[in-house]
Amino acid sequence: MGKIKLNMTQIIHFIGIGGISMSGLAEVLKKDGYFVSGSDDMASDITNHLKSLGIEVNVPNAAENISEDTDLVVYTAAVRENNPEFQAAKRMNKRMMERAELLGEILKGYDHAICIAGTHGKTTTTSIFAEVALAAGLDPTISIGGHMGTDGSNYRVGQSSYFVMEACEYSNSFHHWHPHVGVILNIDADHLDFFGDLDGVVSSFRKFAENIRPGGLLVVRAGQPGLDIVTAGLECDVVTFALNQHEARFWVDDVEYDNLGRPSFDVMDGKQFLAHITLPLPGQYNMLNALACFAAAEWLGIDTQVTAQALMGAKGVKRRFQYKGTYNGAEIIDDYAHHPTEIQACLAAAKRTGRRVVCLFQPHTYSRTKNHLNEFVQSFDDADLIVLLPIYAAREPFDPSISSAVVTEMLNVKGSNSVHFNSFEKAEQYLRKNLHPNDMLITMGAGDVYKVGESLLST
Numbered sequence: 072m073g074k075i076k077l078n079m080t081q082i083i084h085f086i087g088i089g090g091i092s093m094s095g096l097a098e099v100l101k102k103d104g105y106f107v108s109g110s111d112d113m114a115s116d117i118t119n120h121l122k123s124l125g126i127e128v129n130v131p132n133a134a135e136n137i138s139e140d141t142d143l144v145v146y147t148a149a150v151r152e153n154n155p156e157f158q159a160a161k162r163m164n165k166r167m168m169e170r171a172e173l174l175g176e177i178l179k180g181y182d183h184a185i186c187i188a189g190t191h192g193k194t195t196t197t198s199i200f201a202e203v204a205l206a207a208g209l210d211p212t213i214s215i216g217g218h219m220g221t222d223g224s225n226y227r228v229g230q231s232s233y234f235v236m237e238a239c240e241y242s243n244s245f246h247h248w249h250p251h252v253g254v255i256l257n258i259d260a261d262h263l264d265f266f267g268d269l270d271g272v273v274s275s276f277r278k279f280a281e282n283i284r285p286g287g288l289l290v291v292r293a294g295q296p297g298l299d300i301v302t303a304g305l306e307c308d309v310v311t312f313a314l315n316q317h318e319a320r321f322w323v324d325d326v327e328y329d330n331l332g333r334p335s336f337d338v339m340d341g342k343q344f345l346a347h348i349t350l351p352l353p354g355q356y357n358m359l360n361a362l363a364c365f366a367a368a369e370w371l372g373i374d375t376q377v378t379a380q381a382l383m384g385a386k387g388v389k390r391r392f393q394y395k396g397t398y399n400g401a402e403i404i405d406d407y408a409h410h411p412t413e414i415q416a417c418l419a420a421a422k423r424t425g426r427r428v429v430c431l432f433q434p435h436t437y438s439r440t441k442n443h444l445n446e447f448v449q450s451f452d453d454a455d456l457i458v459l460l461p462i463y464a465a466r467e468p469f470d471p472s473i474s475s476a477v478v479t480e481m482l483n484v485k486g487s488n489s490v491h492f493n494s495f496e497k498a499e500q501y502l503r504k505n506l507h508p509n510d511m512l513i514t515m516g517a518g519d520v521y522k523v524g525e526s527l528l529s530t
Contacts, residue, residue, distance in 0.1 A: 075103045075180045077143065080166070084137060085109035086146040086156045088128060089118045093147060093170060095214050095226030099177065101126055102228045110136045110156060134159035141165055145173050148242045149466060171239075174214070175247030178234060181212070185367065186238035186248055188279055189256025189292075190272070191413050195352070196256055196360040197237040198388040199381075201227070203364055206381035207373045209233045217407075218389040238279065240272070241265060245279050252371065253283045253307075254363050258295040261410050264438040264467075273297030283307040290366045292359065293319040310370060312362045314355070321366040323358060332423035334358045338365050338379070345369070346379035352387050354420030361385075390521065392417060396528040400508025402426070403524045409435035409517040411446035417513065418453035426511040430454040431498060431523060433516030434462040434478065437470035444473070448481045451489075454513075456505070457482060458498055459491035463518030499523050 077083075083100060085093050088109025094117045101107045101124060108127040111118055118128045129136045137144065137159040144160040144167045152158070160167055168176075178184045185204075187197045194217040201219065204211045211233035215225050238245040238253070241262050258276055260269040277300055280289050285306040291298065293313040302309050313319035316339065324337040325347075332353035338345045350361055361382050368378040387393075390407040397403065408417045414432070421428045430451060434440040440447065440462055451457050459475040475491045482489035492498040502523070506512060514524040 075100065075105075075177050077105075077176055080105070080142040082106045082138075082141050083108075083143045083145060084141045084156075086132065086144065086150050086154060087111055088121060088126075089113070089115050090147060091117070091218075091225050092214070092216055093145070094118075094121060095224075096145070096170065096173065096177070097121060097126060098124060098226060099212065099214070099228050108136070108141075132156050137163060137165065139163070143168060145170060148244070171242075171244035171247045174236070175249070178236075178248050178250070181234040182232040182251065183209075183371075184234045184236070184248065184250040185211075185252040185254070185371075186236055186245065186250035186279075187254040187256070187363075188238035188240060188245055188276070189254070190240070190259035190261045191410060191416075192256045192356060192360050193237050193239070194407075195357065195388050195391045196254070196363055197235060199352075199361065199385040200254075200364040200367065201235045202385050203368050203373065203378050203381040204233060204235055207368070207377050209373075211235045215388065217391075219386065240275050240279070243275055243278070246275070246282065248279075249282045249284055251284050251287045252367055253279060253287070253289050254367055255280070255289065255291040255295070255301065256360065256363055257292055257412075258297060258301070259410065259412050260443075261439070263442045264436070269296055273300055277301045280305055280307075288367065288370050290363055290370075292363070308370070310366050312359070312366050314359065321362055321369075323362060326358070328423050330424060332420040338362065340369065345375050348379055348382055350382065351385060353392055353423070354416055356416040356420070357387075392420065395514075395521075395524050398512070398527045399506060401429075401506040401510040401512050403528060404511060404513045405521045405524055406513055406515050407517055408515050410439070411443050411450035414447070414450040414515065415453070417515065418451065421511055421513060422453040424511060426509055427455045427507065428453060429456045429458065429502070429506060429510055429512045431458045431460065431502065431512060431514045431520060433460040433518045433520035434475060435517040436465050437462055437467050437473050440478065441470070441473040444478065444481070447478055448485055448487075451482060451487060455488065457487055457489040458501065459489065460495065460498055460516075460520060460523075461493055463516060463520075465518070495523050495526075499526055502527065 089111035213227040214236040311319035312321040479491040
């Protein structure tokens with residue numbers, strides 16, 4: 072066995088092994104010497120890859136997939152108690168562990184766990200910090216909730232004591248982890264179906280900060296709601312970052328943008344110049360993400376020039392302002408933005424290009440759309456044309472009180488140019504007629520909106 076110590080455990084079964092996070096954990100444990108099996112509702116490229124590694128994968132979920140000799144059954148928060156494997160594991164009195172709890176146990180085997188949290192930007196920032204750690208020769212294990220632009224994977228198994236991972240706040244998942252370095256990129260009112268209100272979000276990030284190991288580090292953006300609550304009395308170092316010199320220790324100076332919205336800037340530590348960076352990722356928000364990485368890297372003792380060079384070559388992560396191709400002279404970009412703050416940041420970056428910006432948006436969950444309706448209406452100001460698809464329900468039941476038609480009506484009352492369609496096919500037909508050369512089309516949302524852009528490009 073390797074560095075991961077799971078008491079009295081050798082044979083592990085994953086319910087929903089085809090998920091992007093579960094598959095990465097399965098491979099980490101497989102490479103560390105455990106016998107791993109799993110199941111999913113359907114076969115996919117991910118399950119086929121796991122099979123190629125010698126991991127037994129069954130489709131679909133079925134009670135008989137839980138064997139008598141299984142030591143541990145791992146599941147995600149999305150698995151319901153009526154799942155046949157969940158019920159079988161309960162009947163057989165198997166040891167069961169939610170994915171986040173398992174990650175917490177795994178992290179105990181790593182002296183340098185770096186957990187990157189925040190309401191927005193954590194996937195991209197984890198990816199680019201992973202690139203910094205790799206460039207510095209730290210040989211980290213990596214776990215990300217998206218596909219890295221470097222090689223398309225969402226995980227990497229290293230041989231060192233460094234573990235770089237994305238830390239999700241939903242369902243308080245990151246409360247299971249005790250990092251050496253914790254990063255909080257921002258704090259915003261999101262996932263209110265779970266947290267209730269902004270105070271609930273702040274309290275959750277406070278607990279994450281308290282879990283940082285004594286003598287460790289918290290990197291946090293200045294000016295965030297509840298910052299004093301989050302940082303009060305911590306037993307770790309606290310380092311702040313922001314755009315403005317007067318707000319934080321790490322800040323940016325001499326900022327310029329190119330015609331693709333990509334920033335060049337000086338990284339400053341107080342009054343000390345550290346490096347000049349030209350970032351290959353667009354937008355002010357990516358400049359802040361890079362600044363957080365720089366602050367963490369400096370504290371870890373990574374050479375300044377190594378960090379700067381890694382950031383200037385950063386590939387980022389798929390579905391984050393990702394160029395997909397050109398359709399009849401219109402550039403197609405895909406982005407995961409699904410919260411008003413993310414939408415506003417993405418569209419601001421697009422507007423800097425000087426192109427006409429067309430946004431094809433698929434709202435994500437009824438509760439988020441309803442809870443942030445007014446904020447959504449304000450977030451599209453930098454889009455010249457807004458095309459809305461039906462709400463992507465994800466984990467939620469249908470809610471007839473909110474729809475894309477409601478959002479569209481409010482946008483048009485505000486003076487925006489917005490239309491909505493009840494199918495991908497009708498939206499695609501509209502775009503074929505209304506996209507012009509030199510336009511920028513952004514397919515935006517956390518669901519499957521990207522398929523429209525791919526369909527346009529396939530013809």
